[in-house]
Every structure is written in structure tokens, then in C-alpha cells.
Amino acid sequence: xxxxxxxxxLKGGVDNELGKVCDGxxxxxxxxxxxxxxxxxxxxxxxRNAWAVIALAILVGAGATLLTTAFVTRALIAWTSESEDRExxxxxxxxxxxFHQQPQGEPYAQ
Numbered sequence: 001x002x003x004x005x006x007x008x009x010l011k012g013g014v015d016n017e018l019g020k021v022c023d024g025x026x027x028x029x030x031x032x033x034x035x036x037x038x039x040x041x042x043x044x045x046x047x048r049n050a051w052a053v054i055a056l057a058i059l060v061g062a063g064a065t066l067l068t069t070a071f072v073t074r075a076l077i078a079w080t081s082e083s084e085d086r087e088x089x090x091x092x093x094x095x096x097x098x099f100h101q102q103p104q105g106e107p108y109a110q
Contacts, residue, residue, distance in 0.1 A: 008014060014022070025032075040047070047054060
């Protein structure tokens, strides 16, 4: 949320399309939070008794989500840059020989 706020501040405002979507979500915000509030009130005794376990589960889950997102992002960046490099490279003379083993410079005399 903080990153979104900074991005919108740097951009100078909200686009019309994003504003329409946000207005629709804000108009129905009560429908999103009332069930959560009722559930939290129903299980308040459980939260009181097991707050440490719940907090630990939230922290571990958030950490796992961040690490997974970072790993997937790095893998996709490496994969897309590798595919861009592959598009720029010339095809090898022998398609069965790996590219890094291809002779460099002038091709061999035939």
C-alpha cells in the first residue's frame, strides 16, 4: 500500500479508469469487511488464547510469500533476458553443438 501511495504521488494522481474501479470497491467496502469482523468476534476467545501462534503464522506466511515472489521475479528476469540474448545471437553452424562451444571469429575453411 505504501508503494502504491508513493507511485501515485510521483505520478501526480489517479487515472480515470483506476478511479472508477476504486470508487466501485469503496462503495462496497462494508460487504468485504463485515464478514471478517463477525468471524473475528466469534473467535475472539481463540485469538486471545493463541495470539502468539497466529502472529507467528502470519509472519511466516508473509515471509514465505515475499521470498517466493522474489525468487519467481528473479527467475523470470533471468529467463526473459536469456531469451532476448538468444534472439540477438546468430545461429550456430552445428545446431547439435552448444553455443558456447562454437568456434569464435572466422568460420573454419571448408
